[in-house]
Amino acid sequence: MIRRIKIVSLLFALLCICLIARLSYWQIVRGKALSREASSQYESSKVLFANRGDIKASDGSYWAMGNEAWLVYANPQEIKEPPRSIALKLNQFFKEDSEERLISFLEKKDLLWVPLKEKVSGEIKRGIEVLNIGGIGFEVQEMRFYPEASVAAQLLGFVGKDEAGEDTGYFGLEGYYNLSLAGKPGFVGREKDAAGAPILLGGARQVTAVSGVDLTTSLDKRIQLTINRMLREGIERYGAKAGTVILMNPENGNVLGMESYPSYDPLKYWDYGDTYFKNPAISDSFEPGSVFKVLVMAAALDAEAVKPDTKCDICDGPLKVDKYLIETWNKEYRPDSTMVDVLVHSDNVGMTFVGQKLGADALYDYLDKFGIGRPTGIDLQGENAPALRKKGTWNVVDLATASFGQGVAVTSMQMVRAVSAIANGGVLVTPRVVQKISGEGWEESGKVIPGKKVIEAGTAQEITAMMVEAAKYGESQWTNLRGFKIAGKTGTAQIPIAGHYDPEKTNASFIGFAPYDKPKFVMLVTLKEPSTSPWASETAAPLWYLIAKDLFPYFGIQPED
Amino acid sequence: MKKIHLLLAVTTVFIISSVFLTIEASANSALVTSLENQQKNLLKQRSELENTLVGEMSGATLEEKSVELGFGKPKDLMYLTSSEQVAALR
Numbered sequence: 268m269i270r271r272i273k274i275v276s277l278l279f280a281l282l283c284i285c286l287i288a289r290l291s292y293w294q295i296v297r298g299k300a301l302s303r304e305a306s307s308q309y310e311s312s313k314v315l316f317a318n319r320g321d322i323k324a325s326d327g328s329y330w331a332m333g334n335e336a337w338l339v340y341a342n343p344q345e346i347k348e349p350p351r352s353i354a355l356k357l358n359q360f361f362k363e364d365s366e367e368r369l370i371s372f373l374e375k376k377d378l379l380w381v382p383l384k385e386k387v388s389g390e391i392k393r394g395i396e397v398l399n400i401g402g403i404g405f406e407v408q409e410m411r412f413y414p415e416a417s418v419a420a421q422l423l424g425f426v427g428k429d430e431a432g433e434d435t436g437y438f439g440l441e442g443y444y445n446l447s448l449a450g451k452p453g454f455v456g457r458e459k460d461a462a463g464a465p466i467l468l469g470g471a472r473q474v475t476a477v478s479g480v481d482l483t484t485s486l487d488k489r490i491q492l493t494i495n496r497m498l499r500e501g502i503e504r505y506g507a508k509a510g511t512v513i514l515m516n517p518e519n520g521n522v523l524g525m526e527s528y529p530s531y532d533p534l535k536y537w538d539y540g541d542t543y544f545k546n547p548a549i550s551d552s553f554e555p556g557s558v559f560k561v562l563v564m565a566a567a568l569d570a571e572a573v574k575p576d577t578k579c580d581i582c583d584g585p586l587k588v589d590k591y592l593i594e595t596w597n598k599e600y601r602p603d604s605t606m607v608d609v610l611v612h613s614d615n616v617g618m619t620f621v622g623q624k625l626g627a628d629a630l631y632d633y634l635d636k637f638g639i640g641r642p643t644g645i646d647l648q649g650e651n652a653p654a655l656r657k658k659g660t661w662n663v664v665d666l667a668t669a670s671f672g673q674g675v676a677v678t679s680m681q682m683v684r685a686v687s688a689i690a691n692g693g694v695l696v697t698p699r700v701v702q703k704i705s706g707e708g709w710e711e712s713g714k715v716i717p718g719k720k721v722i723e724a725g726t727a728q729e730i731t732a733m734m735v736e737a738a739k740y741g742e743s744q745w746t747n748l749r750g751f752k753i754a755g756k757t758g759t760a761q762i763p764i765a766g767h768y769d770p771e772k773t774n775a776s777f778i779g780f781a782p783y784d785k786p787k788f789v790m791l792v793t794l795k796e797p798s799t800s801p802w803a804s805e806t807a808a809p810l811w812y813l814i815a816k817d818l819f820p821y822f823g824i825q826p827e828d
Numbered sequence: 829m830k831k832i833h834l835l836l837a838v839t840t841v842f843i844i845s846s847v848f849l850t851i852e853a854s855a856n857s858a859l860v861t862s863l864e865n866q867q868k869n870l871l872k873q874r875s876e877l878e879n880t881l882v883g884e885m886s887g888a889t890l891e892e893k894s895v896e897l898g899f900g901k902p903k904d905l906m907y908l909t910s911s912e913q914v915a916a917l918r
Contacts, residue, residue, distance in 0.1 A: 414889075463861070468853050826907050
């Protein structure tokens with residue numbers, strides 16, 4: 268009997284040891300792994316996406332907004348049909364993807380989740396759902412929607428992916444305000460029952476997602492659509508390679524419209540080359556040519572180096588400066604031209620006279636004050652600012668050529684800003700696109716940077732009067748809108764190539780503002796290498812006036828008589 | 829004896845409350861799930877409607893449609909000066 272009891276006890280002891288060993292194995296050796304496995308069964312966690320903020324026009328309509336899209340994924344372990352058959356079915360929706368690529372994803376049997384296609388529309392999702400393919404699922408995503416397609420594309424930028432595969436804004440407003448627009452994603456983790464419903468008495472952790480802010484811009488949709496359409500027509504009409512139009516309120520620096528062509532569709536940015544993404548209005552520099560003369564003349568008037576009625580005593584023929592001969596654009600010379608005549612006839616010799624009267628250092632100081640050689644500070648990503656030649660290093664040739672806009676480089680935005688100072692009584696403002704930033708229940712006005720006085724108000728009036736004369740009696744007088752108060756200046760600039768100027772190609776520009784006594788806008792039109800005529804007076808100027816004519820009723824600008 | 833009865837009664841109440849609370853929480857969980865799904869669907873519908881509306885009302889689309897409907901922009905504008913008064917109206 269005792270022997271039996273001992274055997275049973277031994278058996279129990281052995282069983283206990285086995286049990287302890289097994290429990291130790293589960294608890295100690297496999298403890299963490301099993302705990303994770305159990306957690307995955309009763310805990311659910313998901314990232315709460317932060318909605319990207321909208322970008323709106325000045326009237327509250329949309330430039331860019333969030334749109335619901337779907338990530339299509341496969342669980343290869345749940346796929347019942349042959350991968351080739353599924354790939355064939357999906358390929359009708361993912362036309363740009365090859366079947367082989369889809370098959371290679373679907374054959375990854377060791378994986379539970381394989382992304383097949385990102386950012387597909389609700390329509391495509393419904394189409395795939397109808398096919399009822401086992402092992403294919405969807406996850407919600409956010410896709411950017413640009414209702415005006417390629418209009419203002421280079422100004423808006425686009426949303427692409429960064430190195431980590433996260434949505435990121437590039438270029439323009441999307442790039443400049445990326446952090447504010449993106450918001451901050453949240454997280455929710457909680458316990459769930461077998462049916463997947465949350466266990467309210469269980470543990471839960473939640474970090475609320477913070478949506479990105481909305482941006483309200485000064486961009487006027489009516490203006491933007493008009494300049495978009497007319498710039499395209501103008502480029503076609505004059506056979507130009509590219510073009511840019513900028514409209515700005517000179518009083519406060521609000522950008523009313525900015526368009527360049529060729530452009531791209533931000534919804535399909537991957538179909539275009541990198542060269543389309545940068546905004547030529549702020550990134551591309553060019554030799555401004557004669558439009559630059561208004562800045563040089565304004566500087567000379569302000570420094571009292573010349574007066575409007577000062578006579579040019581070297582304007583009777585070509586001028587030799589060092590080893591270079593400076594000529595007028597049409598080889599016509601007007602002895603004793605006044606400064607008004609010099610600007611009206613865009614006289615290079617006359618402008619050299621002005622430059623010599625002003626001096627290189629003073630010219631440099633004024634150009635610096637006008638913001639030439641430094642970024643304008645506009646709230647767009649990708650601004651470029653070609654540097655001015657260093658002060659004190661300008662020789663007589665540099666001074667002479669800079670006086671009529673050669674040998675210096677500017678961006679279109681710099682030029683608009685500088686001429687805005689003339690239109691604004693001599694005060695230089697900082698261009699801005701965003702007027703208001705708003706979130707849920709709050710809003711804040713955009714940063715206002717006070718203007719800086721560049722020239723005296725009297726000087727601004729004098730140079731404005733000269734620009735009015737240039738518009739009325741200059742080379743572009745044939746296209747001038749009679750009766751309207753317009754101040755403007757044409758600019759035909761040769762294109763520097765490999766140490767010399769291209770004899771045939773030019774950049775044509777026209778810059779002006781209206782009404783000249785209380786300007787509502789400053790507008791610059793530039794056309795790159797127009798082929799119908801090399802002259803701005805026959806290309807950029809008529810386009811400027813066409814756009815202005817279209818916009819005058821909208822601005823409420825009427826003829827003076 | 830009374831103490832035992834009291835203890836039993838309290839325990840019974842606790843057990844019943846616990847069961848009731850569990851059932852209630854479970855029912856509410858289903859309700860929460862249902863509400864979350866409804867919210868998700870409504871947000872989805874709102875997003876779709878918003879996008880359709882914005883797409884249809886976009887400036888480029890409206891411009892195109894207005895031309896189709898014959899609402900072209902005037903090519904030439906005539907500015908008229910108001911005629912001068914020649915006699916006072918009484």
